Amino acid sequence: MNQDYIFPHIEKCLAENGVSLTTDICEEGKGAAIANTYFLQTDDGNFIIDPACGERRLRQIETRLPFKEYDMLLTHSHLDHSANSGAKVFHNSQVICHPLVAGKINNLQRNYTDVTAEMVRVFGVDGFFGRTGMLSPSMIKLLMGIQKLSPAILDRLLNAVSLALLRRKVGRIYPPTGKVVFLREDQRTDLLFANTPFRGWILGEKLFALETPGHQDDHLSFYVPDRKILFAGDLVSFLNPNDILDGCLKDTRIYMQKMLQLAESGGINILAVGHALPVIGKDQVIAYLRLLIDKQEEAFKTVEEIVASFPDKRDFDGIITKVYAHESELMKKILKINYPRSVSFIDVYVYLYLKEYCWEETDIN
Numbered sequence: 001m002n003q004d005y006i007f008p009h010i011e012k013c014l015a016e017n018g019v020s021l022t023t024d025i026c027e028e029g030k031g032a033a034i035a036n037t038y039f040l041q042t043d044d045g046n047f048i049i050d051p052a053c054g055e056r057r058l059r060q061i062e063t064r065l066p067f068k069e070y071d072m073l074l075t076h077s078h079l080d081h082s083a084n085s086g087a088k089v090f091h092n093s094q095v096i097c098h099p100l101v102a103g104k105i106n107n108l109q110r111n112y113t114d115v116t117a118e119m120v121r122v123f124g125v126d127g128f129f130g131r132t133g134m135l136s137p138s139m140i141k142l143l144m145g146i147q148k149l150s151p152a153i154l155d156r157l158l159n160a161v162s163l164a165l166l167r168r169k170v171g172r173i174y175p176p177t178g179k180v181v182f183l184r185e186d187q188r189t190d191l192l193f194a195n196t197p198f199r200g201w202i203l204g205e206k207l208f209a210l211e212t213p214g215h216q217d218d219h220l221s222f223y224v225p226d227r228k229i230l231f232a233g234d235l236v237s238f239l240n241p242n243d244i245l246d247g248c249l250k251d252t253r254i255y256m257q258k259m260l261q262l263a264e265s266g267g268i269n270i271l272a273v274g275h276a277l278p279v280i281g282k283d284q285v286i287a288y289l290r291l292l293i294d295k296q297e298e299a300f301k302t303v304e305e306i307v308a309s310f311p312d313k314r315d316f317d318g319i320i321t322k323v324y325a326h327e328s329e330l331m332k333k334i335l336k337i338n339y340p341r342s343v344s345f346i347d348v349y350v351y352l353y354l355k356e357y358c359w360e361e362t363d364i365n
């Protein structure tokens with residue numbers, strides 16, 4: 001794989017705007033599991049946005065880094081964006097992130113181990129491992145036997161397996177030490193760009209951190225209004241959200257629309273996303289966002305209709321069985337990219353839908 005490949009027309013346009021990147025994407029229209037790392041040069045300083053994860057990415061960053069002095073911006077704390085943030089090579093830089101990252105930074109592995117444990121807690125051993133096709137029926141039976149014998153032993157086992165998988169998937173985790181800057185709640189302010197209101201932080205005269213929850217509660221997008229560049233992390237991805245602990249379906253819909261509003265008002269010429277190549281050009285950005293939002297809304301309406309046909313909204317197993325059996329092309333595609341091959345995970349999506357739109361507080365165990 002050509003690790004540093006980027007299409008020349010994209011690279012040229014980015015360079016004219018003080019941006020470069022390192023990515024695992026090698027083909028237009030394709031994505032990558034590990035997030036892109038962007039380098040941004042502004043009058044307010046130099047920045048690395050999302051150092052991602054893995055030793056290979058650290059070497060790529062060292063090779064391509066266009067400046068010596070810089071700070072780091074984290075769009076959110078998911079490991080594929082943040083695991084390298086405390087690596088030795090960045091020892092001089094500040095790591096700037098959302099206030100909510102404060103509770104997670106010393107235990108970044110929580111993003112994986114706790115999420116897996118929560119999935120098993122919510123969906124059950126058979127639901128989680130069975131629907132995703134991760135384990136054979138005999139293995140599932142064995143785990144259910146262990147669970148019956150001792151839930152604590154199952155928890156420990158899941159945690160150990162998650163850690164091993166985590167190590168293989170993202171490599172070593174380097175939580176930042178010493179120089180983390182958690183943006184302060186009392187400094188969050190109202191911002192207005194191209195008639196689109198946001199809440200966020202002023203990082204410099206021409207650089208802003210916009211609060212864009214949904215994909216994860218600590219998600220930020222970084223905006224350079226005079227160049228009309230938005231670093232949008234994972235807010236605009238499909239199928240979103242996929243985080244059972246910190247994701248929010250309502251916020252995802254609100255903030256994806258907000259991104260579209262900003263783009264339609266002429267506020268985005270470059271949309272720098274986490275797992276695809278940056279989108280260049282106002283019209284292209286609008287078309288990209290509209291397409292993603294349409295797909296997202298189609299998934300939403302499908303789930304909404306299926307749930308509406310169930311008198312008992314707590315019948316998760318019945319609802320999810322009907323979702324899996326749905327005949328639409330979109331649903332077939334969603335099931336094809338299911339966890340763990342992708343972070344897209346329809347079970348989480350349906351669970352969050354029920355939790356946010358149907359269930360009372362007392363229904364959530």
Ligand SMILES: [Fe+2]
Pocket residue numbers: 076078215216234
């Ligand atoms: Fe993410």
